Amino acid sequence: MNHIGRLFQLNIFGESHGNSVGILLDGVPCGIALKEEDFTTDLKRRKAGLKGTTNRIEPDEIIIESGVFNGYTTGMPILIRFLNTNTISKDYSNLVSHPRPSHADFTAKVKYNDFQDYRGGGHFSGRLTLGLVSAGVVAKKILKTVQFETKLVNLGGCEDPNRFSDILDKVIEQNDSIGGIVSLKATGVDIGLGEPYFDSLESTISHLLFSVGGVKGVEFGLGFRGVDRMGSAFNDCIIDEFGKTKTNHSGGINGGISNGNAIEVRVFVKPTSSIGVCQETFNFETKKVESLKIEGRHDSAIILRAMVVLEACLAIALCDAKLIANAYKGE
Numbered sequence: 001m002n003h004i005g006r007l008f009q010l011n012i013f014g015e016s017h018g019n020s021v022g023i024l025l026d027g028v029p030c031g032i033a034l035k036e037e038d039f040t041t042d043l044k045r046r047k048a049g050l051k052g053t054t055n056r057i058e059p060d061e062i063i064i065e066s067g068v069f070n071g072y073t074t075g076m077p078i079l080i081r082f083l084n085t086n087t088i089s090k091d092y093s094n095l096v097s098h099p100r101p102s103h104a105d106f107t108a109k110v111k112y113n114d115f116q117d118y119r120g121g122g123h124f125s126g127r128l129t130l131g132l133v134s135a136g137v138v139a140k141k142i143l144k145t146v147q148f149e150t151k152l153v154n155l156g157g158c159e160d161p162n163r164f165s166d167i168l169d170k171v172i173e174q175n176d177s178i179g180g181i182v183s184l185k186a187t188g189v190d191i192g193l194g195e196p197y198f199d200s201l202e203s204t205i206s207h208l209l210f211s212v213g214g215v216k217g218v219e220f221g222l223g224f225r226g227v228d229r230m231g232s233a234f235n236d237c238i239i240d241e242f243g244k245t246k247t248n249h250s251g252g253i254n255g256g257i258s259n260g261n262a263i264e265v266r267v268f269v270k271p272t273s274s275i276g277v278c279q280e281t282f283n284f285e286t287k288k289v290e291s292l293k294i295e296g297r298h299d300s301a302i303i304l305r306a307m308v309v310l311e312a313c314l315a316i317a318l319c320d321a322k323l324i325a326n327a328y329k330g331e
């Protein structure tokens with residue numbers, strides 16, 4: 001369904017070309033100072049307009065409908081909305097019968113029996129991530145001392161940031177798209193967040209990260225790159241009474257529980273499926289594989305705008321785990 005969270009609960013709603021998109025937050029403790037301006041920085045980091053991003057520019061003005069009074073959260077559900085103002089829906093009508101390869105057009109068509117709102121990707125659009133970013137801002141306030149560092153570490157296979165701009169130029173020139181890897185790091189995380197089995201911290205973080213359209217890989221610490229190491233080269237030796245380790249190949253989590261070292265996660269975001277290059281794909285009307293030319297406005301590299309979304313997902317997972325850890329302690 002469209003909700004997640006045990007104590008810090010999120011319900012995501014909206015469609016790309018509907019009236020609005022947003023998020024309903026429940027379980028937010030009362031007494032947290034919260035105002036519209038608190039969201040400005042992170043919303044700006046997600047905005048389009050830079051090289052490699054869509055030219056659908058929206059004002060993204062936040063509307064806090066409920067749950068905040070006199071500048072503080074009340075403990076009641078917080079409904080956050082963003083109006084859709086810049087929509088061109090005619091661009092998408094042909095994709096119902098001739099679905100885009102690797103987009104959600106086909107799966108949505110079958111699952112929702114042709115009742116889905118297909119305009120601009122509908123509920124599957126990256127536009128819905130505005131709600132996640134907003135929830136992330138609230139989560140960061142609850143986490144207080146946790147610091148986040150989010151970096152683009154690979155663009156289209158290249159790890160040299162000095163070449164990213166040229167790589168993007170080339171992709172745009174070719175009307176194509178590109179993926180990449182984001183590195184997320186959270187420091188100042190309490191020891192003890194997460195559960196041993198089904199709600200292990202890796203599981204709850206990954207659940208949120210994989211909820212973001214375009215995410216196809218998540219690894220913690222050294223992740224898959226640990227495959228050729230022996231235990232003696234992989235293990236993180238503890239070097240002080242606070243559990244600090246010499247290396248952080250485990251990504252700050254052992255036994256599903258945070259160990260006090262930085263939570264380190266790397267996320268692979270695939271190349272945008274909507275590209276300007278013609279692709280062969282099945283047409284359900286003519287019952288033939290035919291060439292598809294995708295119109296509309298799209299990001300050449302989703303990853304550029306997804307970085308702050310993924311950071312928000314990490315914050316949301318940590319926040320939920322923190323509220324649960326507090327409850328264990330009776331706080």
Ligand SMILES: Cc1cc2nc3c(=O)[nH]c(=O)nc-3n(C[C@H](O)[C@H](O)[C@H](O)COP(=O)(O)O)c2cc1C
Pocket residue numbers: 054102103104121124125126127129212213214215216272273274297298299300302305306309
């Ligand atoms: C911030 C963001 C922006 C996106 N922009 C586009 C876009 O412009 N065009 C597109 O086809 N997909 C875009 N996507 C991805 C799609 O909305 C869709 O979720 C994805 O193709 C689904 O892929 P997957 O479920 O196989 O990972 C974007 C995703 C995010 C998170």
